[in-house]
Amino acid sequence: MISKSKLAVFDMDGTIIDGRLIDALSTKFGLYDQIKQIQADPSILGFIKTQKIASLLKGIDEKEIIFALESIPIMNNFQHAVSVLKEGGCKIGIITDSYSIAAKTLANNYDLDFYTANDLMANNGLVTGEVCMPLGWDKINCFCKNSVCKRYHLETYANKYGVNIKDTVAIGDTRGDLCMVTHAGIGIAFMPKDDYINKCKYIINRPNLSDIFNFIK
Numbered sequence: 001m002i003s004k005s006k007l008a009v010f011d012m013d014g015t016i017i018d019g020r021l022i023d024a025l026s027t028k029f030g031l032y033d034q035i036k037q038i039q040a041d042p043s044i045l046g047f048i049k050t051q052k053i054a055s056l057l058k059g060i061d062e063k064e065i066i067f068a069l070e071s072i073p074i075m076n077n078f079q080h081a082v083s084v085l086k087e088g089g090c091k092i093g094i095i096t097d098s099y100s101i102a103a104k105t106l107a108n109n110y111d112l113d114f115y116t117a118n119d120l121m122a123n124n125g126l127v128t129g130e131v132c133m134p135l136g137w138d139k140i141n142c143f144c145k146n147s148v149c150k151r152y153h154l155e156t157y158a159n160k161y162g163v164n165i166k167d168t169v170a171i172g173d174t175r176g177d178l179c180m181v182t183h184a185g186i187g188i189a190f191m192p193k194d195d196y197i198n199k200c201k202y203i204i205n206r207p208n209l210s211d212i213f214n215f216i217k
């Protein structure tokens with residue numbers, strides 16, 4: 001099958017990888033309860049949550065992020081999905097509110113075209129607790145207020161590659177993907193974890209990324 005989509009964006013946690021990087025890190029370093037508490041607090045804006053969580057990682061060796069990534073399985077048929085999209089000449093990338101060091105590793109391993117993620121600052125290989133966030137909602141007045149406004153970065157890559165937004169596909173599993181998934185030409189909720197499920201036209205309810213081709217012509 002040859003895809004006609006010209007730009008495909010994958011979320012990372014719960015989409016490309018069958019787990020969440022921050023969960024693997026927080027379990028290893030005994031931060032699980034603290035991080036879950038921040039994540040669950042509706043009074044904290046998304047990008048502030050990212051800052052608070054990053055501050056808890058202060059002092060961790062950067063390599064631990066790669067080890068945590070390697071501890072999580074790749075989603076079924078991600079490689080297949082990438083191969084089919086590439087055959088159709090599609091640009092493929094990752095937009096995630098996880099960390100660049102992990103997104104870059106996956107982008108290299110699967111020969112993807114781009115990634116956008118939060119940069120955890122490090123000094124001599126140790127995480128400082130500071131984070132450099134791509135943001136973007138401030139530029140397009142997006143509701144999300146997340147550390148990575150996925151809609152803004154989807155639009156930015158579409159412009160960069162000269163792709164009409166109608167010819168984009170975006171795949172994600174949580175509320176953090178909502179602004180991107182509802183704006184892409186084809187937005188797919190993959191194993192959705194949050195209540196945004198009602199807003200998505202295309203939903204995949206089993207852990208198999210080959211199913212994106214049920215919707216991508």
Ligand SMILES: [Zn+2]
Pocket residue numbers: 137142143144145146148149150151152179180
């Ligand atoms: Zn947004």
